[in-house]
Structure formats: structure tokens, C-alpha cells
Amino acid sequence: MNKEKNDNNLILVTFARLPIFDAKKNLWGYELVYLSCDDKYIAPSRQNQTMTADFAAGTSLAIEQMLDKGKKIMVNFSQQNILDNLPYALPPGRTVIKITDPGPLDSLAPTLEKLKADGYQITVNWTHTTCQDIFEPADIICQDISGMGVPDLDCIYTKTVPYGALLLANRVQDQIGFDVCRRAGFSLFQGAFFKQPEDVSVKKMLSATISKFHLMEAMEQKDPDFSKLAAAIQADVAISYRLLSHLNSASFGFRQKIDSIKDAITMLGWHNLKNWLRVVLLAEVSENKHASELIFLSAQRGKFLEQICQDHDFWGFEPDSLSLLGIFSLLDALLNRPMGEIVKYLPLSDTLKGALCMEDNNEYVPFLKLARSFEEAEFDRSDAMMNQLGLDTTKVKLAYGGALDWANKFCEMQK
Template structure:
């Protein structure tokens, strides 16, 4: 499944890039789809940021992201890192009590708040005290109003950004008026970026959300539900290891990840996924077989008493992920937060996890010669493989039946 985003650079007075505005796109066509609801566009931007990687998108600079009223009031912004993201309040948002309270909450959490597409001072008044940046639209405003806004905000510790700058004269004027930041076609147009992603099953997401709504939700059931969906597992592991959390060590266990993120943040993330997902292009039979493969890797690892059965599961689950994403194996594996041993196994390097994976694949294909060689090397009892395989099928069937 192809995903798209666009970014447009934001410059300082020295014409150095200090941030990027991240924009919704649904194709390589560099325009916003007017039929797309603003809140859905923001959810898709948030989801696609996780898939692209925020630091890759922004080259480790700040990201301005548009937030309509519904998304601000949902507090979904807390899924993004406050030191890397600017909450850009759309011009359609009114300064209601609920909006102001939620913007205060976000500022308390460390987020910077910007007002978008401003043309008159009246649009700013209701937001005073909760905003840090005002973006003045050079297409919608006139010079007199721009001067008026800057004059009235001069001593309020608010930065000014001149947007939609298209000519040299506009750029010169904006610098003379004292703007801090600049954005527009004069400097650079938005650049569309394309990547591949895997869709998650909406039914799986639904059942995880239902489980999360219980006060005493079952962590084991949660783990099993997520494990039953390759796309959801991939997205979740990438999300938990994203820049927002900054864990010292990579997290590759679903159960640990669920415990670390907590029910509220997980519920928010799943809601975004469910809103933004398209139908999966992955063949159902293929996906089911991979889940069985992953479980078999896990059970073999557990049977032999190896340290990390969770990693064995991930190696099995992601063993064909490059085919599902139509990208090279090296590129996909590089993005996976599964540690050096897991990556090495997926790239075919010789270690215990690649041995387990190769043994399982050999068993799938009933390649008796390979089964004999690898079993001898790993000291896995061949007589146990049939039992493990049947147990894996049964486990997979139970999980997958949850979603039917």
C-alpha cells in the first residue's frame, strides 16, 4: 500500500531551514484533496509520519502539523513528541472554552502552538495566552493589517511567520516588518514523499479497542490480538520505538510495548489507525500462513529454552515483509526495531534466529533434507516439529477466528 506526505520548508531570517510543514497528500499529485475531511487528513498525516519516521521527514528539524477543531479536542496530539512538533491550529477553529482548555493542556505538556492563515488581528485575540507563533497569510492580508497585527503582538512574546510568500518584494517587506520565519513558493514548493506501508485489519483494531475499554483488560488477550495482524504488529512496534518515546533500548515484545505505552495512549493510536487505514492488499491466506510461521518460531525457541522467544516470533512474522511492502529486504529490515540479531536473521546471516526461521520454512515446504540438517545443527527434536506445527495452526486459527 502506497502512502504519501508532502513537506514545505520554513526558513529563518538567515534563510536557513528551521522546520517543515507536513501536509496531507493521497497521491504524487501535489495538491490537497478537497473532498478529504480536515480531521481525517490530520489523522492520516499522524499515521503516515509514524510509517515514514518523523526524523527522516524533517531531517531532525521541527514539524508543523495542521490540527482542526475535532483533533485538538480529541487530545490525539499527545501521540506526537512535543519537542519535535508544532501544533498548527487551523483558521476554521474558534477559540471556544473547550479549545482554549485543550490548547493550555498541550502547552503544559510542552507543545508549541501556532495559529494558521491569519489575516486580521481579530482572529488572534481569542487565542492570546495559549499561542506561541502566528502565521500571517500574505495572500489574504493587506500591508496595513500585517503592520497592525505585528504592532499589537510586539510585546507578547509571540513569534511571527510570514506564509505564502511568492515574490521577492513580499520577502523584502516581510523582513523589514520584522517577521521571524518565512514560508512560501518564493523559497520552495511542497515536496511530495512516497513510501510503502502495510494496512492493518479494521476488525482486529476494533477488538483491541473493545478490550482496551475494559477497566481490567487482559494484557495477554491484547498481545494475542495484535499478534494476529501483521500490519498492526509492524505499525505498533515502529510506533513504540519512534522518536516520541525515546526508550534507551528497542522494544520488540508486544506485551512489554502494551504495558509501556498504557491503555489511553494505545487507544488513541488505534483510533488513528482505524480512521486512516485503507483495505489491505495482502492475501488473507498468505497472512495467515505467516502468523503460523511466527508462532512456530516462537514455540521452537521456547522449547529449546532460548532467551528471546518474542524476537523469534518477530523474525517469523516479518520474514516476508519486504514482499508485502514491495521494497527491498535491506530497506525494510533497516527500519525494523528488532535489534541486531533479529535484523541479521532476516538478512540471512547465520545465528540461532535465522536457523529457527529456516527450519520452520523447510518444514512448511516439507524439505526433509533441510529439516534434517538444521535440526541436527540446532539440536531441535524432529519428532517435536509436527506437534509444534499443529499447535501453531491451532493457535493461529483461534486468533484469526476472533476477527471473523
């Protein structure tokens, strides 16, 4: 999360990072959508009134922490932002400028030409307008495909071909939508489709996967026998190797080498170690090519929901239960299996299992929906949900920013 200070108060800023995939479902990059933690979501069309050079410079620091080298970042800028040269605060070669208020670009054309020459790319939303010159500088043309059928998509492709730009399909919700858009000629895809299981089957669960679930069950005991637990973790060669390599890295800086899982529990503390192990176990059982992004989201959801619970103790929920709910909420996509089959193996209460299956009237389900609304930058929806749930909006937004940072740092250590 990025922090920016003015003369009067501290302005807290964070982002939703929306992954963008290519036609082979490889991660192409992210769109970063701005969210002020002490105010409501600022629509891109109004960001020119609030976005400053200091904010843009801070953004550059944030994305260097968040994103892998070589991945693109797409950031919204108004025409005025561009005339003020704010994109130059972000790294060329990686930054894609998304123009939020397309219109006649006569006054903007020289600036866009220079930006492109300096290594920046341009994205414009497709719009039915007689002012076609707005698409001339575009490297990418973006289209919200909500409610569109094949004829609509084919028509858009035909009309955009003369500009030589890549087509990005936004709000692709499922695998069917992805396939339809890909066949229609779209090259880039954004939406919740990657969170859905692919080729869901009821094939037999692998014994190695079941053993990981048994380890999870041992970890989630209220009063675990740490000697037995350490032995169980030590017996899993892959998990114990990753754990000990992680703890003996320079990022921890322990003076003496940690040679056993029992020592690791003592040095790191069980609560911290358990959070790490939960996410590592997800990585070990994953059968999805989007595993890295799904694991990031799982870690982020777990931390986000845990922090919400800690900040709103009047709900009576246990922070650890909310953490588990978030971490396990994408297991169906990670394993490409129905969630109803997976929950049979999970060390969870029936209520939490019902929430993972998105059962109606389940008291935990609104929290999963809230997490999804943040992830997908549906901030109008998240504001309404926070009000409905009686949550402190500033605390929730800060929790989201903190979870984003925590998940990013955690995933960095797994590389």
C-alpha cells in the first residue's frame, strides 16, 4: 500500500490489481485501479482532480514491490494527467497508459507521440463515436463484453482491425466467455474467468493431495502436539525443504542455522508459521496453470478477512476462521474439482464448508463476496456491502491494502 502525505493529513492510497492474460492464458500484466482509503473510490474520469505528481511517483515505488519484472502495468490517466506528464513517473517499457476520457485528441497528439517514442503504450476504450482519430495512437483497444454475443464481438473486431491494435476483452467471467472472445479475435483477457475451475471432473483425489489435507487437519487442532506436528511436517520432504530454505534465507537473518522443523516453530512462532504453511500447502496441491495468481489471491483473501475480523470483533467470528475461509476459497480453481468434493477433506466446521460452497443464507458468504468486489475493482458494490454489513469503510480499505502488501511479500519469498 502506498502512503502520501500533504500539509493537513495523511492520505492512504491502495490499488486493486486486475490480472490480464494472453490468448494462451499466460499472465501478460496487471491493470492497477486506484482506491483512496479515506474516501470513496475515485472514478477514472475524476482522477485528474485528485491525482498529483507525488501520488504518481509513490505509485512507481508500489508497483516495483508488487509486480514481477517483465510484466506490463496498465494505469488509468485522464487527458489532463497526460498533458501534465504524470505517466513519466512510471517506468517506460512496462507501463501502458489507459486514457479514461477518450475524445478529440488534437491537443494531446504530440504528447502521446512522444510517450510512445519513449517506450509507453496506449490503451483506449472502444466507443461508438464519429471521432475515429482517438483510436489512431492505440496499441490496445479495450471492450467491456458484458451482455455481448458473438455477432457483437465479431462486429467490434471487424471495426478495430484497421487500427492494428490488440483487442482486450474486459469482464470475461467464465471459460465460455474466454473461448468466445478468443475465437472472435481478442488477444488479451481480463475478468474472473481464471478463478473458475477448468475441465472440472470427479476423478479420484491423488494420495499426495490427501496427505497434504491430513497435514492441514493436524495444523488446525486447537492445542496441537508440536512434537508430532513437527515430525509430520518433517516427513514431507517438499514442504520441510521449502520451509527451512525460507527461514535460512537472508530475509530473516537468523544468526544460527535452523536445522529442524521443531526449531522453526520455536524461532518463528506457531501463528506466523501456520499462516505460511497454509499457503505453501496450496501451492503443493495446485493443478492449475494460473496457480501463482490464484495462490496470491488466496493469501490476500485470507489476510484481508482475518484483519476485518480483528478490526470488527463485535461480529463474534474468529480471525483464524476467516483466514482459513479466504485461503481455501479458490481451492476449486487450484484443483480443478468441484468445491463440494474438496470440502470433505478440509479441517473446517460445517458452516465454513457451506460458505466455501456459497450456500444461501450462510453468514460467512458476504465476506467472500466483499473480497471479490475489491479484487475486481467493483468499488461501488464493495461500498454498498460494507454499509450493509455495518463495517468501518476506512478500516476495511486499509485491511485490503495491508493484505495486498502481505501477499506480495509472501509470494516474493516463494520464488
